Amino acid sequence: MSQYWSGRFAREGMIWGKEPSPSAEWARGIFEDAGLNSVLVPGAGYGRNTKVFSGAFTTYGIELSTEALELAAEWDPATVFIAGSALERQLDVLVDAVYCYDVLHLFLEEERKKLIAASLAQLRTGGLLYFTSFSDEDCNNGCGRRLEPGTYEYKSGKYAHFFSEADLRSHFSGAEIIQTGSFPERLQSEQGGIHEYILRYIVARKVK
Numbered sequence: 001m002s003q004y005w006s007g008r009f010a011r012e013g014m015i016w017g018k019e020p021s022p023s024a025e026w027a028r029g030i031f032e033d034a035g036l037n038s039v040l041v042p043g044a045g046y047g048r049n050t051k052v053f054s055g056a057f058t059t060y061g062i063e064l065s066t067e068a069l070e071l072a073a074e075w076d077p078a079t080v081f082i083a084g085s086a087l088e089r090q091l092d093v094l095v096d097a098v099y100c101y102d103v104l105h106l107f108l109e110e111e112r113k114k115l116i117a118a119s120l121a122q123l124r125t126g127g128l129l130y131f132t133s134f135s136d137e138d139c140n141n142g143c144g145r146r147l148e149p150g151t152y153e154y155k156s157g158k159y160a161h162f163f164s165e166a167d168l169r170s171h172f173s174g175a176e177i178i179q180t181g182s183f184p185e186r187l188q189s190e191q192g193g194i195h196e197y198i199l200r201y202i203v204a205r206k207v208k
Contacts, residue, residue, distance in 0.1 A: 020051065024049040034128060041079075043103035047061065047079060050076050051079070089118050095124065109148055124206070129175060168180060172202055180201065
């Protein structure tokens, strides 16, 4: 997977443009209302969403792609970017919040568990999680070869997990779930292409 994304960042640069996801703005509001001070963004890419947080919080981004990190350093110098896997703990400090945009659905079940566990391990008790992921309401759900329950190779060489409400909640059963929902996401690439998805989100609190 890392080769896939490194290749795309090398070829396409800022793949999804410079505008952040609306969910990043929503998460920022939740974090500000809670009086939080620091945010971790696993799978930060080139900093499209980290920039929403770095003006208000101490912000850390974890990213595996060297090509993405080079873009991120220029686009969002206020964020501390760390080269490494989001499936493993990378920080030696605990943060107040984790915002993870459209990363969870990229993995098979065991790695999804690792991503959530690593995020919780870097979050202080009482801290907040805000995750987005593909919804089972998305038109790509069920397309292509089935790899696991809810997981499909919906494009050649590219697979994703499509979450139902119950499935998403079960993934975060070890945390206190505060809010869930779904929303349409519209992405416009630097090349002018438009992609539309249905995403789910979950807001949860680390309780222990």
